[in-house]
Amino acid sequence: xSAIERIERRSGRAIVVRGDDIDTxxxxxxxxxxxxxxxxxxxxxxxxxxxxxxxxxxxHPFNEERFRGASILVVNRNFGCGSSREHAPQALMRWxxxxxxxxxxxxxxxxxxxxxxxxxxxxxxxxVAALMDAIELDPTQEVTLDLVAMTVSSRAGxxxxxLPEGARRQLLDGSWDGTRTLLVEPDAIRETAxxxxxxxxx
Amino acid sequence: xxxxxxxxxWDLHTVRELPSGQTQLFIGLHLIHEVTxxxxxxxxxxAGLPVLFPQRTFATVDHIVxxxxxxxxxxxGLAEQMLSTLERNVRKHEIEFFxxxxxxxxxxxxxxxxxxxxxxxxxxxxxxSHTSTHGAFGAVAFGIGTSQVRxxxxxxxxxxxxxxxxxxxxxxxxxxxxxxxxxxLHIIRTLGVKGGVGYAYEYAGSVIESFSMEERLTLCNMSIxxxxxxxxxxxxxxxxxxxxxRRFAPQGEAFERAVRWWSSIASDPDAEYxxxxxxxxxxxxxxxxxxxxxxxxxxxxxxxxxxxxLRGGDRSSAEEAIRFMEFKPGHPIRGTPIDVAFIGSCTxxxxxxxxxxxxxxxxxxxxxxxxxxxxxGSEEVKRQAEAEGLHEIFLEAGFQWREAGCSMCLAMNPDxxxxxxxxxxxxxxxxxxxxxxxxxxxxxxxPAMVAAAAIEGRVTDVRELLR
Numbered sequence: 001x002s003a004i005e006r007i008e009r010r011s012g013r014a015i016v017v018r019g020d021d022i023d024t025x026x027x028x029x030x031x032x033x034x035x036x037x038x039x040x041x042x043x044x045x046x047x048x049x050x051x052x053x054x055x056x057x058x059x060h061p062f063n064e065e066r067f068r069g070a071s072i073l074v075v076n077r078n079f080g081c082g083s084s085r086e087h088a089p090q091a092l093m094r095w096x097x098x099x100x101x102x103x104x105x106x107x108x109x110x111x112x113x114x115x116x117x118x119x120x121x122x123x124x125x126x127x128v129a130a131l132m133d134a135i136e137l138d139p140t141q142e143v144t145l146d147l148v149a150m151t152v153s154s155r156a157g158x159x160x161x162x163l164p165e166g167a168r169r170q171l172l173d174g175s176w177d178g179t180r181t182l183l184v185e186p187d188a189i190r191e192t193a194x195x196x197x198x199x200x201x202x
Numbered sequence: 203x204x205x206x207x208x209x210x211x212w213d214l215h216t217v218r219e220l221p222s223g224q225t226q227l228f229i230g231l232h233l234i235h236e237v238t239x240x241x242x243x244x245x246x247x248x249a250g251l252p253v254l255f256p257q258r259t260f261a262t263v264d265h266i267v268x269x270x271x272x273x274x275x276x277x278x279g280l281a282e283q284m285l286s287t288l289e290r291n292v293r294k295h296e297i298e299f300f301x302x303x304x305x306x307x308x309x310x311x312x313x314x315x316x317x318x319x320x321x322x323x324x325x326x327x328x329x330x331s332h333t334s335t336h337g338a339f340g341a342v343a344f345g346i347g348t349s350q351v352r353x354x355x356x357x358x359x360x361x362x363x364x365x366x367x368x369x370x371x372x373x374x375x376x377x378x379x380x381x382x383x384x385x386x387l388h389i390i391r392t393l394g395v396k397g398g399v400g401y402a403y404e405y406a407g408s409v410i411e412s413f414s415m416e417e418r419l420t421l422c423n424m425s426i427x428x429x430x431x432x433x434x435x436x437x438x439x440x441x442x443x444x445x446x447x448r449r450f451a452p453q454g455e456a457f458e459r460a461v462r463w464w465s466s467i468a469s470d471p472d473a474e475y476x477x478x479x480x481x482x483x484x485x486x487x488x489x490x491x492x493x494x495x496x497x498x499x500x501x502x503x504x505x506x507x508x509x510x511x512l513r514g515g516d517r518s519s520a521e522e523a524i525r526f527m528e529f530k531p532g533h534p535i536r537g538t539p540i541d542v543a544f545i546g547s548c549t550x551x552x553x554x555x556x557x558x559x560x561x562x563x564x565x566x567x568x569x570x571x572x573x574x575x576x577x578x579g580s581e582e583v584k585r586q587a588e589a590e591g592l593h594e595i596f597l598e599a600g601f602q603w604r605e606a607g608c609s610m611c612l613a614m615n616p617d618x619x620x621x622x623x624x625x626x627x628x629x630x631x632x633x634x635x636x637x638x639x640x641x642x643x644x645x646x647x648x649p650a651m652v653a654a655a656a657i658e659g660r661v662t663d664v665r666e667l668l669r
Contacts, residue, residue, distance in 0.1 A: 025635055030638075081396065087348075108345050111362075112350070179352060
C-alpha cells in the first residue's frame, strides 16, 4: 500500500459540467468497462456526450481548450447516480480531476471517490451556480477547496462546502485508503464473525 | 423504543467505530463477478494481502457472457480476458465459482437467492449497485465500488455511515395488471431518483406482504434507482419457506434454529423511523418510463408531461429527456412504436416474470418489425422455464430464447440496441446509451407490458391483452 496521504486542500483550475442526474453510464459507458484494468478510461470520459456517431466532436466542456488542465470539476445535483462502477471516478481522476464540487452526489459514487482520495464536496445551489458562472467567465482562475476550513474559494468569493463527517475525516487523516485501517484490529473482525449466528451454524 | 431490522443487523455486524466516526461493518456475504473484481484482486496483490475469508465470497460470470450459446474462447477478446482473469483469481484464492454450464450460473442477484446464499439478517456486498435486490430477504445488502471490493476481500469489512430508515407502506391491494415493477417505478416517480440518498428503504404494508419472494426481489432491486443504496422487506413465513432446502441454506435442525433467529431480526412493531411514506396500492397504474432516468415514469393512460407540469427541480432533467427521446410532451405514451423488446435482467429475469410474459405471448405473434429477446436470469431459471414449456410459448410467438446473463440491460455482451432504436425493456435503467447504442432509447416497464408491446409493436396497456 502507498504511503498515507492526508488531503487538506485541493487547488487548481476548474471545469463546469452542468445538468442534474448525470449517471455513471454517461461518465463512462459500459462498453469501455470490458477490461481488467482502469488504465485508458480517461480517453472515454463522457464520450457519448462529447462525440457523435461519426466521431465528430460535440459541444461539451471536456472538449473545450479553455478547460484543458482543469483538476476541479463543478457539477449540479445527484451527480454519479446509477451504476456502482468505480470506473466512473477512475476515468475522471485519470483525466486529471482531483476534486469535485456539486449540489449533491449519489451515495455509492461518493463512497468510491473517498476510497480513491478524490474529494467530492457539496455546496448550496446558489453557491454552485455562482461558482459555475465565475469559472465559465474565467477558466484560468484558481479554485481552492479547503477541507479544514470547509470552504471553496474562487473569484466568486468564498462559500461553505460540506462533506459527510466520516468522509471528511478519512481524507484529512489519510485513512481514505481504507484497507489498512480495516485491518488494524484483526481480532475484532474474528470476534464479530464468531458471534454471527449464520456463520456459527445457528 | 424498538429497533428496525437495519439497526439490529448493523449493530450485530459492527466490528468497531472507526476514528473517522464511521462504522467498520463486517460483510457476511460477498458476491463478485467479472467486471468489478479484477482490479480489486490486482490491488490486493499489489498490497501483498491474502483474501481474509475466502469461504464468504462467491463468484459468477454474468455481465459479459454471450447469450447465444457461443463457446470458449469468447469471440470478444476483451470479454474472454475478463472471464479468464476471474477464473484465475477464484482458483488462486480458493473462492467458490459458478461458471457457465455449472447449472448454477446466472446474474449474481438471481443466483444468490436461488442458491440460498442470501439469507435474512446478513450484510451483503457486491460490486454492483443492484445488490439492494437481496434486501428482499431481510438482509442489509448494497452495491460497492472496486476499491471497496478490495477492502472486503482483504478484511471482510467496509467503512460505512449508517443509513437512516424510511418506511414505505404500500397498503390495500394492487389493481389488475399491476406488478411489482409498477410499484417500484411508482415509488421512484413519487419520491424522486435522489429522494433515497442517505436512506435505507424498508418496504411494508399489505401489498408488500402479499408479494412473493420474486416480487420482493424486483421491488428491492430498484431501490438504488430511487437513490437508496439499501432496500429491504422484513422476513416472514414466505421468506423462510423459499429458503427451505436450498443448497446453501441451513439444513435440518439448523434451519429451524435459523428461522427463530431470522424472525427475531425483523423490525419491532414500535421501531422508530426517520421518515414514513404511505402509498395506496390501488392508485398505482401499469407504468412506463418516457425519459432518461427511472423516475421519469407515467401510467399507461397518462400523457408525457409538459415542462409546466413538472416540479422545478425535475425540469432540467426533463428538458434533456424530451430532447433525447424526441417524444412530444402532452402526448400519450401508449402507442409509441418500439423496435426491440427485452425480457430479462436482475430486475425481471426470474421464473414468475417469464410466466407473466408468457401468459401475454401465448398464442400470439411478435409484431413483424420487432426484435424480441427473452433472457432468463440464470441457468436454473432457464431450466425451470423449459420444464414448464415457457420457451415453446416464446419461440412460437417469435421471441428469441437465450442463455442466462445480464444481456441487453447494459449491453456488455453482444446484445445491443442499434442506432435510435426504441426498446421496451423489463430492465432497470433507461439512461442514455445504457443498452449499447449511444443514441438508443429505453422504455422501462413490467415483463408482461414488454410482452404486450412486442406483440402489438407499440407501447400497449397489458390489461387489454390479459382480459
